[in-house]
Structures are given as structure tokens and as C-alpha cells.
Amino acid sequence: MKYVVDRLVYLIIVLLIAISGVFVLVNKMPGDPAYGLAVSIAQQRNMEMERALEIAHKLMGIDPHEPLIVRYGRFISNLLKGNFGYSSFYQTSVNEIIAKALPWTLFVISLATLVSFLVGIYLGSFAAQKRGTIIDLVISGIASIIQAIPPFVLAVLILFIFAVRLRVIPLGGAYPVDMEPSFSLSFILKIIHHALGPMFATAIPQMAAWALAMRGNTSQIMEEDYIRFAQARGLKDSVIANKYIKNNAMLPLIASLAISIGYMLGGHTLVESIFNYPGIGFYFGKAIAVRDFGLLTGLFSLIVIGVIVATFIAEIVYALIDPRVKLK
Amino acid sequence: MSNRVKRLIAVLVLGIFFIGLMGISLGASSTSSAGELRLATDWPYPFHGNPFGAGAVGGAWWFVYEPFAYYIPQSDEYIPRLAESWKIEKGKVTVTLRKNAKFSDGKPFTAKDVINSVNFIQAMWQWPYEIENVTAPNDYTVVFTLSKDAPQSFVHTILTDAAIPALAPYHVYSKWANLAKEVAELGKKIFAISSSGKTPDAQLKSTYDKKADDLRKQVNAFSPFKTLKRMPVIGSFEPTKITQSEMVLTANKYHWLYPKMKINRITFRRWSSNEFVWASLISGEIYAAHPNMPKDVVEQLTILNPSLKVKTTTDLSEIALVFNYQKPLFKDVNLRKAIAYVLDKSKVRDVAVWQASTCSPYAHGILKSMESKWISKDTLSKLTKYATNAKMAEEVLKKAGYKKVGTTWQQPNGQPVAFTLSVYGPHSDWVLAAREVVQQLNNFGFKVEMKLIPDGMRDQVMKSGDYEAAIEFGVTWQGYPHPYNGYMRLYEADLYNITKFPSKDKYSTPWGKFSPYDLTEQLRDVAQDKKKSIDVVQKLAYITNEYLPIIPLFEKVLPIYYSDKKVTGWPAKDDPIWSLAPGGIERVYNLLITTGKLAPKK
Numbered sequence: 013m014k015y016v017v018d019r020l021v022y023l024i025i026v027l028l029i030a031i032s033g034v035f036v037l038v039n040k041m042p043g044d045p046a047y048g049l050a051v052s053i054a055q056q057r058n059m060e061m062e063r064a065l066e067i068a069h070k071l072m073g074i075d076p077h078e079p080l081i082v083r084y085g086r087f088i089s090n091l092l093k094g095n096f097g098y099s100s101f102y103q104t105s106v107n108e109i110i111a112k113a114l115p116w117t118l119f120v121i122s123l124a125t126l127v128s129f130l131v132g133i134y135l136g137s138f139a140a141q142k143r144g145t146i147i148d149l150v151i152s153g154i155a156s157i158i159q160a161i162p163p164f165v166l167a168v169l170i171l172f173i174f175a176v177r178l179r180v181i182p183l184g185g186a187y188p189v190d191m192e193p194s195f196s197l198s199f200i201l202k203i204i205h206h207a208l209g210p211m212f213a214t215a216i217p218q219m220a221a222w223a224l225a226m227r228g229n230t231s232q233i234m235e236e237d238y239i240r241f242a243q244a245r246g247l248k249d250s251v252i253a254n255k256y257i258k259n260n261a262m263l264p265l266i267a268s269l270a271i272s273i274g275y276m277l278g279g280h281t282l283v284e285s286i287f288n289y290p291g292i293g294f295y296f297g298k299a300i301a302v303r304d305f306g307l308l309t310g311l312f313s314l315i316v317i318g319v320i321v322a323t324f325i326a327e328i329v330y331a332l333i334d335p336r337v338k339l340k
Numbered sequence: 341m342s343n344r345v346k347r348l349i350a351v352l353v354l355g356i357f358f359i360g361l362m363g364i365s366l367g368a369s370s371t372s373s374a375g376e377l378r379l380a381t382d383w384p385y386p387f388h389g390n391p392f393g394a395g396a397v398g399g400a401w402w403f404v405y406e407p408f409a410y411y412i413p414q415s416d417e418y419i420p421r422l423a424e425s426w427k428i429e430k431g432k433v434t435v436t437l438r439k440n441a442k443f444s445d446g447k448p449f450t451a452k453d454v455i456n457s458v459n460f461i462q463a464m465w466q467w468p469y470e471i472e473n474v475t476a477p478n479d480y481t482v483v484f485t486l487s488k489d490a491p492q493s494f495v496h497t498i499l500t501d502a503a504i505p506a507l508a509p510y511h512v513y514s515k516w517a518n519l520a521k522e523v524a525e526l527g528k529k530i531f532a533i534s535s536s537g538k539t540p541d542a543q544l545k546s547t548y549d550k551k552a553d554d555l556r557k558q559v560n561a562f563s564p565f566k567t568l569k570r571m572p573v574i575g576s577f578e579p580t581k582i583t584q585s586e587m588v589l590t591a592n593k594y595h596w597l598y599p600k601m602k603i604n605r606i607t608f609r610r611w612s613s614n615e616f617v618w619a620s621l622i623s624g625e626i627y628a629a630h631p632n633m634p635k636d637v638v639e640q641l642t643i644l645n646p647s648l649k650v651k652t653t654t655d656l657s658e659i660a661l662v663f664n665y666q667k668p669l670f671k672d673v674n675l676r677k678a679i680a681y682v683l684d685k686s687k688v689r690d691v692a693v694w695q696a697s698t699c700s701p702y703a704h705g706i707l708k709s710m711e712s713k714w715i716s717k718d719t720l721s722k723l724t725k726y727a728t729n730a731k732m733a734e735e736v737l738k739k740a741g742y743k744k745v746g747t748t749w750q751q752p753n754g755q756p757v758a759f760t761l762s763v764y765g766p767h768s769d770w771v772l773a774a775r776e777v778v779q780q781l782n783n784f785g786f787k788v789e790m791k792l793i794p795d796g797m798r799d800q801v802m803k804s805g806d807y808e809a810a811i812e813f814g815v816t817w818q819g820y821p822h823p824y825n826g827y828m829r830l831y832e833a834d835l836y837n838i839t840k841f842p843s844k845d846k847y848s849t850p851w852g853k854f855s856p857y858d859l860t861e862q863l864r865d866v867a868q869d870k871k872k873s874i875d876v877v878q879k880l881a882y883i884t885n886e887y888l889p890i891i892p893l894f895e896k897v898l899p900i901y902y903s904d905k906k907v908t909g910w911p912a913k914d915d916p917i918w919s920l921a922p923g924g925i926e927r928v929y930n931l932l933i934t935t936g937k938l939a940p941k942k
Binding site: 047112168290 | 384385386393394395465466467552556560561581583584585586588607609610612613615616619620622623625644799803833834837
């Protein structure tokens with residue numbers, strides 16, 4: 013219980029620091045959120061930039077002279093009420109935007125996490141068991157290369173190979189435009205089919221990372237005394253691998269799972285734009301492009317809160333499943 | 341790992357593989373319907389269908405709204421759209437409206453809609469105050485009375501801006517019509533007082549602010565798409581289905597050109613990234629788009645999809661090397677001339693934007709693509725040609741008292757010719773151009789360093805004069821394709837504000853001494869008279885070329901990729917219609933569709 017309370021206090025402190033950091037970073041970004049709109053007004057209407065900027069501020073309801081501390085106070089008090097802020101570009105609450113886009117992103121991220129984790133640890137433990145063989149060399153080598161490829165580069169490759177050349181996955185979107193959303197099997201299949209591209213682009217580098225981590229952990233555990241003792245007792249290799257090695261090697265990875273979700277969310281932003289996939293990434297890109305500080309702060313806060321809370325949950329779960337943590 | 345987990349992994353991987361395979365039978369690409377044109381653009385989501393709301397209507401703009409006329413820069417002709425005809429008098433434009441134009445909900449388009457639209461845009465956008473008032477002698481005639489300060493060029497805006505005739509149809513926006521009229525009147529009053537150099541009454545200003553904010557809040561919150569379940573439009577297509585990734589427009593069967601139209605549906609894919617658009621073009625998922633592409637991608641594109649053709653048309657703007665005239669170094673025209681001779685503009689173009697057109701050899705302030713239309717052969721013969729010529733540059737410098745010490749050129753005062761070249765970081769093509777310019781100038785013996793302007797800081801840096809030389813837009817004709825637009829930018833407006841070139845000074849020309857500022861004012865007053873305009877342009881071109889306020893590097897182009905696999909009827913590459921593309925390429929598609937030229941391939 014004390015462990016949980018300690019973690020909870022720590023969580024609140026970290027959250028406050030991270031959220032404040034996000035706010036300051038976003039609001040200290042150079043540029044004026046009304047600049048982009050002002051440029052298009054000035055170009056279209058043959059108008060001087062100064063006047064166009066004044067009009068753009070009014071249109072977007074922005075007061076460029078409002079002190080930062082006042083904005084920060086409003087931001088924190090809104091956050092405490094579960095309000096992620098207001099988008100000056102969309103003229104709507106960030107919560108409304110999140111509610112529309114987050115399900116798509118979560119769907120792909122969940123799928124990517126599941127696939128990458130399961131396949132990654134399986135490959136990693138398999139490589140460790142075949143240490144020193146050609147199989148180990150191939151798995152480790154390929155994983156090392158793939159891990160270094162940024163998801164958006166992989167997304168471009170997948171797009172051009174599987175969507176353009178082989179035509180086995182759709183080019184983009186979440187489902188065909190002529191289809192009405194429903195709970196029919198054909199619609200669900202279409203949704204999964206459309207998610208394959210962004211899912212693999214996000215999952216493959218992560219899968220490689222899990223494989224390498226699992227291989228490292230497994231190799232380490234295989235040197236432990238209790239493994240030697242088990243071998244000395246004459247236990248079968250398959251029993252040792254399944255009962256003694258894999259579960260122990262997997263434990264530290266469960267704690268990393270939450271962090272990997274955050275990492276995937278970050279990389280997924282660009283992947284979504286390459287696959288024209290609806291989700292948080294689209295709004296992230298838009299928010300950066302139009303300098304929508306309200307939306308940007310809200311989305312960043314959501315991700316930061318998500319990752320910190322997920323890490324907290326992972327730590328609690330880890331404590332429950334690892335007796336060594338309980339003893340500490 | 342337990343057997344159960346192993347089985348789970350196997351099922352999962354097999355499941356995904358199975359769905360992937362099924363994708364082939366499901367059809368990876370959606371099937372296109374006959375009479376469909378597929379394009380790429382951007383739009384606000386959730387879609388509201390309100391032009392005054394956030395993001396307006398995105399790329400659907402030119403399909404849902406019609407101007408009074410389209411103007412084709414290359415052939416210098418106006419094509420009537422919502423206007424049957426128009427009459428231009430001093431301070432007055434009378435437009436006769438098309439009698440068979442209807443909104444997509446069947447309501448007729450009348451003068452009431454024009455008056456309401458003008459009131460709305462003046463109230464919501466504080467523009468265009470050049471229109472003093474609009475009256476309607478009858479249902480199909482509108483008379484625009486212009487303010488005394490309105491330039492002649494504003495007539496072009498009235499005729500060609502799609503916001504003016506029917507942005508706010510009366511039957512859709514009638515609820516706020518009176519308030520919009522009131523706000524527009526107050527705004528014009530305040531603008532007139534401010535323009536005359538006086539301060540508007542505080543009471544008047546606060547009344548205006550209160551009413552304007554009230555109107556803005558109400559109108560911004562309005563979503564025809566939600567409230568009316570549709571968006572009644574005057575244009576040829578109405579948005580009917582919008583997701584975050586796709587936008588479908590359906591033909592307006594009440595449009596006066598509907599009987600001619602062979603395309604009845606437009607599907608837009610979201611322009612989420614250039615890579616997505618490239619992939620969509622290659623696979624034939626979209627039939628036309630205008631993304632910038634590296635040379636090798638273009639070569640691959642035509643191999644992978646032979647039905648794709650590419651046409652480049654001027655973007656009506658040029659990229660130039662501009663100087664800060666607050667810095668003493670650049671006040672010497674000889675140094676500027678030397679720089680113009682040193683630079684290999686074709687190489688700069690090749691490095692930065694390979695498809696762009698070179699501006700060489702002149703720097704007269706007229707876009708290269710429009711040169712023959714505006715500058716006479718006689719004037720051209722009087723102008724200095726700035727073809728790449730290092731020897732000529734050395735000669736000019738030596739004559740002006742500069743000397744080369746070792747590998748570095750020195751000014752007559754003994755200081756080295758050293759400066760920084762600022763460039764806006766996010767514009768990668770500008771950065772490439774800057775890098776090449778710096779290299780060429782350094783090779784010649786100047787000491788030049790490149791300085792990146794951070795994202796979002798361009799306006800601030802340039803306006804505050806915190807630069808020495810920079811890469812910037814030179815003359816641009818977007819919005820109003822006329823030399824006045826370029827010279828105004830150069831000598832009176834945006835570019836003048838950052839360079840502070842002494843445009844009110846008088847400069848010698850073969851026709852006498854003139855100030856480019858006065859000449860630009862003259863050009864403004866005769867803009868609608870081609871003959872008189874050409875006369876003024878000759879003098880301005882001479883001053884601009886000989887006194888080099890800026891050095892143009894290359895003219896931007898719009899590369900348009902289009903496929904005739906699913907639709908045919910694209911115009912020939914030399915057809916002037918392409919020049920309608922800058923500032924709204926959808927106008928080209930719309931004109932081709934509504935004239936029946938673009939049709940599904942049989």
C-alpha cells in the first residue's frame with residue numbers, strides 16, 4: 013500500500029512538471045498563431061500584412077498581448093476540470109477534437125502494440141535460445157537495422173510497395189468513402205484492412221526493439237545460477253525455457269510497454285499523415301502548421317498524461333507480478 | 341512461453357495476413373464511378389459548410405462559389421460566370437446578373453444575395469471597404485459604388501473574387517442580415533475616419549466592437565451542414581459527404597451549365613502529405629494534382645503511370661535576392677549590379693526548384709512569363725542584360741573604386757564586402773537557393789554567410805530590418821495579375837516595407853526623371869486601361885532594371901500532373917486556360933467541367 017501511495021505522489025509531481033513544461037514549450041514557440049491566416053488574407057485580398065494580421069487575430073479570437081501567466085492559470089484550472097482547452101483555429105473545444113480523432117489512433121496503436129510486443133518477444137527469446145547460430149545472427153542483424161528506421165520512412169516504403177505496386181492494402185483513409193459506418197462484418201474487415209499500413213509502419217520498428225531487448229534479457233537469465241541448477245537437475249530444455257527463462261526475461265519489458273506506447277504515439281503522427289489516416293496525428297500536424305497553441309498544448313498534455321499514467325499502471329502491475337519488487 | 345500464447349500469436353499473425361490477402365479480393369482501391377473526377381486538397385474537419393467558419397470550406401471553394409467572371413492572364417480575357425455583362429465607369433461598376441443561375445437547393449440567385457454577401461464579408465472580414473455601397477435597381481442588376489480611395493485595380497477584384505457575389509445567400513443567412521449590414525456600415529465609417537488621419541470616436545468604436553463580436557460569435561457558430569443538413573451553393577458542385585480523409589461533391593443540378601456537365605461527382609482525397617499525393621497519382625487513385633516533386637520522382641512517376649502528363653504554368657510570383665537599404669553597403673547600385681552579373685541564376689534555379697523558369701537576363705519587375713505582353717522590344721533594347729559575367733562584375737566594381745585584395749573584394753572605404761544572407765528555414769527551396777547564392781558570391785570574392793530565420797519568425801525578422809540581404813518573394817501578381825500588383829509590392833507595400841528602397845527619389849530614364857512611387861500611383865489609376873498601363877510600365881521597367889531594388893532569381897511555376905486514363909478533354913499544353921491555375925487551380929477544373937470539355941473516358 014505504501015508503495016502505491018509513494019508512486020501516486022511521485023506521479024502527481026511528475027505530471028505537474030511535465031504539463032507545465034509542455035505549456036511553456038508550446039507557448040514559447042516562435043511565431044504568431046494568426047500568421048498563416050494573415051498571409052492568405054493579405055495575398056487574396058491584396059492587403060498589407062499589418063492589417064491582415066489584425067483581422068486574423070480578431071477572426072481567431074486571439075489576444076496577442078495576454079500575459080503568459082494568465083494563460084497558464086487558465087490552462088491548469090481547465091485541465092483540473094478535464095478540459096483540454098480551446099482550439100483557436102477550429103473554434104471548438106479540444107475535447108471535442110480528441111473525442112473524434114483519438115479512437116482511430118488508439119485502434120491502430122493498440123493493434124501495433126499487441127502485434128509488436130507478442131511477435132517481438134517471441135523472436136527475441138527464440139534468437140537467444142539459438143545463440144551463436146545463423147538464426148540468431150539473422151534475427152539480431154535484421155532487428156538492429158529495422159529498429160533504426162524511423163516509422164515515417166517505413167510508412168513511405170510500405171505505401172509505395174504494398175499500396176502502390178502490389179495493391180494489397182489501401183492507399184489511405186480509415187474506410188472507403190462510399191461505405192456507411194456500421195457493425196457489419198464487411199465494414200469491420202474494411203477498417204482492419206485500412207489500418208494495416210499505418211499499423212505495420214508503427215509496429216515493425218517497435219517489434220525489432222522488443223526482439224533485441226528480449227534477446228538481451230534472455231541471454232542474461234540463461235547465465236543465472238538457478239538455470240544452471242535446473243539444467244543440472246536434468247530438466248528438459250523446453251521446460252527450462254518456458255518455466256524458468258521466458259517469464260523472468262519478459263518482466264522488465266512489461267514496465268517498458270507504457271513508454272513504448274508513448275514512443276509509438278510520437279512516431280505515429282507522421283505515419284498518419286503519410287497514410288491519410290484520420291486520427292490525432294492529423295490534428296497535430298494541423299496545429300503545428302497553423303500555430304494553434306491551444307490545440308497543440310491540449311494534444312501534448314493528453315499524450316504526456318497518457319504516458320505517465322500508463323507508466324504508473326505498469327509499475328503497479330510489475331510490483332504485483334514480480335516478487336522481488338514486493339520484497340523491496 | 342506457454343502454448344496458449346504461442347497459439348495466440350499464430351492466430352493473430354495469420355489473421356492479419358489473411359485480411360491482407362483478402363484486401364486483394366476486397367479491392368485495395370475504391371472503385372471509381374463513371375463521371376467522377378478525383379483530386380486532392382485540404383478542408384476543415386468537422387466540416388461545417390460555413391465560409392466564415394474555421395478553415396472556410398477548404399479546397400471546395402472554387403466548386404461551391406462562383407465569381408462574376410474568370411480572368412485568364414495569358415489571353416487577357418474575362419469569361420463571364422455569374423455576370424452576364426458589366427459596365428465600368430469612374431467610381432462605379434454596374435453588373436448585370438445571370439438570370440438562370442440558381443442555388444443547389446433550387447432558390448434563384450438575385451441582387452439580394454450579392455448585397456447580403458458584401459455586407460457579410462465587410463462585417464466579418466473588415467474587407468473590402470473599397471466598396472462604399474451596393475444598390476440594386478432591379479433583381480438582376482447591382483451597382484457597386486467605390487470609395488474615392490479605391491484603386492482602379494479593385495474592379496478586377498469585384499469581378500473575379502468568388503466571395504463577392506454569393507458567399508452568404510440571403511435565404512441561408514437572413515437571420516443575421518440586418519446585424520451584418522449595421523456592422524459593415526459602422527466598420528466603413530471607422531475606416532473612413534482612420535484613413536483621413538483622424539481618430540474615431542471612442543463611443544463609435546466600442547459600439548462597433550460589441551456588435552462585430554456579437555455577429556462574429558453567432559455566425560462562426562453556424563453550421564449549415566448541421567442545421568440545414570446540406571450546404572446550398574451557387575457553384576457547380578455541392579459538398580454532400582465529408583469524412584476526415586475524403587470529401588465528396590455532387591453536381592448542382594440547378595447550375596446554369598449543368599446540361600453541359602459530363603462530370604457529376606468530385607472526390608477529394610485529403611492532401612495529408614506530398615508522399616500520399618505522389619502515391620495516389622502513381623496508382624491512379626487521383627487524376628490530377630500539383631505537388632512539388634524531386635526530379636527523380638517525376639521520372640519514376642511517368643514510368644509507373646504512363647497516362648500521367650505534366651504541365652508547368654507560371655505561379656505568378658518570383659523568388660528574388662532582396663537588400664536592406666538601411667545598411668550602407670547596399671546603397672551602392674554598382675555593388676548590386678556586380679552581384680547581378682556574378683549570379684548564375686539558371687544554376688540557382690536548378691538547385692532550388694528544377695521546374696521553375698529562369699528570370700534571366702533582366703530585372704525589370706515584370707514576370708518573365710508576362711514580359712512580351714507588357715514590355716516593348718524598344719524598351720528591352722534599352723535595358724542592361726545581367727547575364728552571368730564575372731568579368732563584367734569586376735569591371736563595374738573597379739570603376740566604382742572597389743578593389744580585390746588577395747581573394748577578397750574591398751569597398752572604396754577599405755572594408756571587405758561582407759554581409760549575411762538571411763533565409764526562412766522552413767522554405768526548403770529558398771534555403772537551397774540561398775546556399776547556392778552564398779557559394780557563388782563567395783567564389784567571386786565576397787564574404788557572405790547564410791543565416792536561417794526560424795519557423796514562424798519570418799515576418800518579425802524582415803519587418804524589423806534585422807537582416808542585410810535575404811531570399812524573399814520578389815514581384816508577385818497573385819490576386820491581381822497585372823504589373824501594378826508587382827510594382828506596388830516593390831515600391832509601396834510589403835517588399836518596400838522590408839527593404840526601404842528609396843522609391844520616392846527620382847531616377848533618370850530615357851523619358852526623363854521619375855520616382856517609381858509616383859509611377860506606381862499612376863499605374864494604379866490607369867490599371868484598367870491597357871494602353872496607358874503599358875506606357876507607364878516602360879518607365880517602371882527601366883528604373884527597376886537599371887537601379888536594381890531587387891535581383892530576381894527564378895519565376896515560380898505550378899507543376900500540374902493530370903491523367904487521361906479515366907477522364908479526357910484536358911487542354912493542350914499551350915492553352916491559356918492553364919494560366920488560371922495560380923491562386924486556385926480548381927478554377928481550371930471547374931471551367932473545363934462546366935464547359936463540357938472534361939468527360940469520363942468511354
